[in-house]
Amino acid sequence: MIDLKFVRENPAAVRDSQRSRGENPDLVDALLEADAQRRAAISAADQLRAEHKSHGKLIGRAAKEDRPAMLAQGAELSAKVKAAEVEETAAEAALDAAHRAIPNVVEDGVPAGGEDNFIVLETVGDIPDLGFEPKDHLTLGESLGLLDMERGAKVSGSRFYFLTGYGALLQLGLLQLAIQKAVANGFTPMIPPVLVRPEVMQGTGFLGAHADEIYHLEEDDLYLVGTSEVPLAGYHSGEILDLSNGPMRYAGWSSCFRREAGSYGKDTRGIIRVHQFDKVEMFIYARPEDAVAEHRRLLAWEREMLAAIEVPYRVIDVAAGDLGSSAARKFDCEAWVPTQQTYRELTSTSNCTTFQARRLGVRYRDENGKPQVAATLNGTLATTRWIVAILENHQQADGSVRVPQALVPFVGTDVLKPKG
Structure with missing residues (x-):
């Protein structure tokens, strides 16, 4: 609020x-x-x-x-x-x-408008000239033995999948690299619950206009999270924090679940828009006066991870109408997807100011010892969708895919080759 x-x-x-x-x-x-x-x-x-x-x-x-x-x-x-x-x-x-009923007050400088009214702040890296007709990530994933959508649908329905062999190692490598970078920057790694109480989901602002995106277990009255932002926001609910030594930073590794209601027929091919995926999410509790600076740090850490996977991307300042109810400002990093000839979101970082903490009762003591409402921020550090950008941007003419150098120690090979 x-x-x-x-x-x-x-x-x-x-x-x-x-x-x-x-x-x-x-x-x-x-x-x-x-x-x-x-x-x-x-x-x-x-x-x-x-x-x-x-x-x-x-x-x-x-x-x-x-x-x-x-x-x-x-x-x-x-x-x-x-x-x-x-x-x-x-x-x-x-x-x-x-x-x-009133969403967060937008930060000064946020562009007005909806989904298409963002401002591009920076474009990083050159769009690759592959020199051949690129294959999309699903074709590559299947030929390399990384991805099995057919059996995912057989077991669980549409928009579910199996990551197999090097595909599983690629995702695990991404998430491990993200956790390593988070820890190096002072984050406490967390593996949170993925089922939360209604008051926690409500407190983070996810039970508003987009409540139909969330899986609800009616018998238990619990919600499956779409991001570990939710349990991490609830972690200190009703508490008074000690922020005298600076912000408290957490990095949550979890599976995430989204119903993708209202997106029928949109991005149904492959793993761009699915019902279950894994993600490492950064979450910060800070004094309100430190929130803007922390937001810029979150963006910088996201950019470090994008540099590690060696893909071209752009940074956008998301328009006010596309922020969601909790965010006062949001920056997205979108990677180039060759077969779509466009940029697609890989990371998002939001400054939620005191909106979530006020709902959840998270406070800190100021220099006079008086309790004040804290600020919360969040940002993606790696997720399953990144595999799309890696496969498409690093594909080679013979159908193989080069593994970004930072991921080679986790994957165990520098080139993913088609199955014989």
Whole structure:
């Protein structure tokens, strides 16, 4: 949730943020009205409680003949207190609903608009001139014995797959390299649970407009995560952190699950858009004043990993309408995919400011010892989809694929060759 004090003091800025996202600015006024009604309800209930308490003291000192009337008046006051408390509870609920309806306030400089309104910040590396008609990652993966979509569909349905042989080693190598780099940069490696409670999924902002993307186990009322950002955000829920020595950084390695609802017929070939994949996700708790700098560090660490797999890519500043409810700013790194003649997302890093931590009750103590709401940030360091970019960009005319040097120690060979 956004800071209610900020909304009271800067309603125009929040309305502007809503417009840049393509969201309804009137929700800001609805929130302010709900806030006013809640405060009025609290004041009215407090006043009636005080009157009821004072009246109770008077009854004890009243003459015997006056007590029946005073007791009746006390009962009337008691009923009014109960009614006022019901109104207070309803006002609290209305405020909470209005508060949760507004996404995070976008950072200054974020481009307005939707999915196609991003700004390219930088393009890195040259688009390869292969000198032959490239094969797509699925054709390569099958010919090299790395990928089995047919049996994945037989076992689990469409958009599931087996990574086999060197394909499995390639993914494991990517993730191990990512963890090694994370640890070298001060991250604590974590293997989190992939099933979380509703309050954790809700707290991270994933049960809003895109709730239909999430697998829900109704009998247990648990959700399968689409990123380890979710359990890592819930890891310190309800706690006061010690950030006196700087941000707390975690790197979560997990399987991730997405229903891909609404994407029927889109990227159905291969492993670009699937229901299950593995990922190493960076997650940071920081003081709000350090969040922008931490966001840039996350992007730099992502770029180090992309350099290690030796693929051309570009960095984009994602437009406000494509940020998701929790992020105030998001940078994506998109790798070139030769057979599609376009760039496709490999990494994403978001500054969620205090939005998630406010929902989850994650705080820290400032220099005066007073608890304050922390900021949270996240960023992808490696995922299954990277195999697409590696195979397509490093393919050779004979159908083999060169393994990036950084991955050779994990994969065990420098060239993946077609099966005989």
